[in-house]
Amino acid sequence: NAGVTQTPKFQVLKTGQSMTLQCAQDMNHNSMYWYRQDPGMGLRLIYYSASEGTTDKGEVPNGYNVSRLNKREFSLRLESAAPSQTSVYFCATNQGGGLHTEAFFGQGTRLTVV
């Protein structure tokens, strides 16, 4: 039982390059989230998907796009990476829908944009 799996774990990009961060969960959860974590800023929500087929902006969506491919997978895309997007990215899941379930996190992707 893998829980929440993120790929890749580490990535270095040049400014202007694009990439997609992948997240897959095997917990049969409805809701999935992308956060970024920066020193002194805490964890901030980028985008979320309350259920399959829906996505919504979080607190810091600029420069990102997402795709909820199916119930299991939620990807985050950087179309033109900028140094300000250097961060640690976490994917999370929970049941959502007002249900009282725990949220679980992946191990993170450390992204450096040079």
Add this chain to the structure above:
Amino acid sequence: KQEVTQIPAALSVPEGENLVLNCSFTDSAIYNLQWFRQDPGKGLTSLLLIQSSQREQTSGRLNASLDKSSGRSTLYIAASQPGDSATYLCAPHGGNTGKLIFGQGTTLQVKP
């Protein structure tokens, strides 16, 4: 907009002490509140989930309380150990979407 504050930001204690970490939030319309632990360079590990109808949850040496009306939660750690050294994060779950809003965390160091 939900805002979460954790006090203190950092805490250093000798091994064996009991300690309390504080979390306050501005919007009391939450479904659950969850406490996490994060070790340096690692992901978040769930410690406790308190449902909105509950006032307390316990797991081993950890006890978390929730007072929705006052917008406060506390995490009590009994008989602290060096292995408890980590950053502790609280996160209310808001609305039907289940979004988690995080505080900045409390970084705990337990000295042998």
